[in-house]
Amino acid sequence: MEMRRQITGFSNPTVKALRQLRDKKHRKREGKFLAEGLRLLTDARECGHIPEVLVLATTRDPHPLLAELEAEVAAAGGEIIETAPDILSKITGKDNPQAVAGVFAEFDTSLASLDRSAADIWLVGQAVRDPGNLGTMLRTGDAIGAGGLILIDDCADPFSVEAVRASMGAVFTQTIAQASWDEFHPWLRSGAGQLVAASLRDAQPYRSAPYTAPCFVMVGNESRGLPEDYELACDLRVTMPMKGRADSLNAAVAAAVLGYEVLAGL
Amino acid sequence: MEMRRQITGFSNPTVKALRQLRDKKHRKREGKFLAEGLRLLTDARECGHIPEVLVLATTRDPHPLLAELEAEVAAAGGEIIETAPDILSKITGKDNPQAVAGVFAEFDTSLASLDRSAADIWLVGQAVRDPGNLGTMLRTGDAIGAGGLILIDDCADPFSVEAVRASMGAVFTQTIAQASWDEFHPWLRSGAGQLVAASLRDAQPYRSAPYTAPCFVMVGNESRGLPEDYELACDLRVTMPMKGRADSLNAAVAAAVLGYEVLAGL
Secondary structure: OOEEEEEEOOOOOHHHHHHHHHHHHHHHHHHHEEEEEEHHHHHHHOOOOOOEEEEEEEEOOOOOHHHHHHHHHHOOEEEEEEEOOOHHHHHOOOOOOOEEEEEEEOOOOOOHHHHHHHHHEEEEEEEEEEEHHHHHHHHHHHHHHOOOOEOOOOOOOOOOOHHHHHOHHHHHHHHHEEEEEEHHHHHOOOOEEEEEEEEOOOOOEOOOOOOOOEEEEEOOOOOOOOHHHHOOOOOEEEEOOOOOOOOOOOOHHHHHHHHHHHHHHO | OEEEEEEEOOOHHHHHHHHHHHHHHHHHHHOEEEEEOOHHHHHHHHOOOOEEEEEEOOOOOOOOOHHHHHHHHHOOOOOOEEOHHHHHHHHOOOOOOOEEEEEEEEEOOHHHOOOHHHHOOOOOOOOOOOOOHHHHHHHHHHHHOOOOOEOOOOOOOOOOOHHHHHHHHHHHHHEEEEOOOOHHHHHHHHHOEEEEEEOOOEEEOOOOOOOOOOOOOOOOOOOOOOOOOHHOOOOOOEEEOOOOOOOOOHHHHHHHHHHHHHHHOO
């Protein structure tokens, strides 16, 4: 199609601008983020998210879904760029780049816009620092039918390339909210909601614990876990077996094991 | 102590040799791997693994466990090196290095040396490519009381810095075996063992499925899942709810959700 713009140089300013979206400061200033891969972009499209910029590798194979995507981007007035795979690799920071990437506007992540009645389960991450863990929590949330992921305090950026990649498209299907504890806690108590966390304090076994919807399943920071007062603010504290030397699970794993148990128990 | 060797230069050959342990080729040639952090090295020590080389940051705080570790390394004839934190950072590839790192001899990972009667649960990863996922599976294995992790076909290296880090010490507590499917499958059938995988083929719900010990919980490659013939070779295929758009979980998450269910069901 004639509307595709060809970019051949690494030093092209558009390449530089796209590359900078790997950097949080630039993402926040621009209000945009990058997502790669036809599957992910198709998920996005089916959830109503059309990229503002579509970047195609010259080496891509033709695909009907890609043609549909390109047509929709063009129809929405978006920009379509065609470039060499090594330039696409430089943009996404991935050695073996996908054949397509898109630039999306970041979503509204205010707690006020979250409708808690939209789902029975919500995941809550407190100071989760690893973008891969955040993305994996989004992916798990999608699988268990959660409404979304609420990020409390100083979490990694859910719109980082790493988080988007690990989410496997769930960044587009899950509602994402960001808030401090001092915003989240009063919001939670302003309506129905059971706050649940894994804990060693006055806790009951996680299997067959009395989960109720909407259930907010909270996991804490990778190194420090949850602050004590956050745990004490929970309606339900549960323990998972720890048969070995370790006293904790990976944050995304804990969210998943607990999330699947809540799904079975509701 | 006078036996500590001071290293002050980035170009020191010992620094170079230690740094090269981040590279798989060098690890395999040397038969050694790196692990960082006092907690991890203490776990190792309590499991009977003393580092051959102990690297201490000059900026470390004194700690009784560190003193004990240092004494044991010295008693075992190991080498003790003291160096600046930025050199330690260069060795481990981590921006904020731990105050201590150790070099360990790699373990025997032959299937023949694995005693299946030592535990009721074993995790099996097939072509798991992400070292973080491997390390997380080791960590989960420790938590559910698994005997260890069996790596089938072309997996990431469990002795990579990333896998060791993600294992949170479980690399020292879990037995690790590496084998091809053509080695693993006859070995499995040469004794008691139920092979279980998540699957969409002729599968039953994962909750309350008839798990029996020793139960081998297998997950497949991050992109492709398990080959069809591997799934068909399973004694039990189970499904986990997938309420959203995604049709799979992160490999380490799938292993954990299934592993915890097996633990509850045995």
